[in-house]
Amino acid sequence: MELVEIGGDRDWQAALTKAKPNLVVVTTVTSALELLDDTVTSAVVKATHAVGAIAFVDDAYGARLRPVLHGGKPGLALGADLAITNCDKAGLAGPRAGVLAGRPNLVTAASAKGAEFGMEARAPIAAGAMRSLQAFRPEDLREEARSGQALAVALAEKLGRDLVVVSDLGPMVDEQDVLAVVLRRAGRSAEGLGLVPCEVSSALGMVLLRDAGILTVNTHGQPGARVSLRLKPTLDAIGRVGGQDAVVAAVDTALDHLASRIDDVSAISQLVLGDQT
Known part of the structure; x- marks a missing residue:
C-alpha cells in the first residue's frame, strides 16, 4: 500500500484529505527525541477520525517522556484508537517488547496478526513486561x-x-x-x-x-x-x-x-x- 510521510510542522491536513488513509500513525517523539506538541497530535487524531481512519499513536519514548518530563497527556487521552510503547526506553528496564493498548477490537485484531507472524509475546516476555511496568517510577x-x-x-x-x-x-x-x-x-x-x-x-x-x-x-x-x-x-x-x-x-x-x-x-x-x- 502507499505510504505518505509528512512532518507535523507541514500541511498534514491537506495530505490527510488527499490520501484518504485507512490508518494514520503519529510519532510523538522521534529517536532523536524531537517532540511533537500534544495540540498537533490531538488535531491529527481528530482529523483522522473525520476521514474515517484509525489513529495509531507511536509512543515508544513518548508514553513516559511526554507526561513525566513535559506535562503532556497519554496517547489514549489524546483520542488515539491505538497507542504503543516499549519496555526498554525512558525509565523502563526491559524486556525488549512492545505494549499495545486501545480499543479492544483493534487490540485483539493486532494481537491475532502478531501471532500469525510469530511475533506474539510468550508468557515469560509478557510477565517481564508486566513487572517492568509495575516497577516504573516517574x-x-x-x-x-x-x-x-x-x-x-x-x-x-x-x-x-x-x-x-x-x-x-x-x-x-x-x-x-x-x-x-x-x-x-x-x-x-x-x-x-x-x-x-x-x-x-x-x-x-x-x-x-x-x-x-x-x-x-x-x-x-x-x-x-x-x-x-x-x-x-x-x-x-x-x-x-x-x-x-x-x-x-x-x-x-x-x-x-x-x-x-x-x-x-x-x-x-x-x-x-x-x-x-
Missing part, C-alpha cells in the same frame, strides 16, 4: 534525564557546544560531526578518505564498548537505526562505568584512537566487522 525517569543532561553538558565542554546536542535524556553527536572531530584530531581533510561518517561512528561505538563497556546504538542497534552517537544512560549506568568524568574521558580517548587510525581502512573495518577471513 522519579527514576526524571533522575535519568538529570544525569543524561549533566553528561551532555560535560561532553559539550570537552568537544564543543556547537557539536553536542543536549536532549532530554543525554548527549547526541551527529555522525558528520563525529567524522569532523576525528579528522581534525588527525590533522587531515576529508579528501581521499576511504570511510564514510556511519563507519566512523560505528567504529567509535565499538571502541567505547571494548574499552569502557559503554553500550550504544552504534554497536547494538537494528538496521535502520540512527548512526549518530547517542548516550541515553539508564538509572545508575553512569556510576557503573566510573562516573560522568569517566564517560567523557572514554569518548575523548576513543576519538583519539580513531584519529590515529583514520587512514587504515582495514583496521577500521576489522574494528567494526571483526575478522572476516
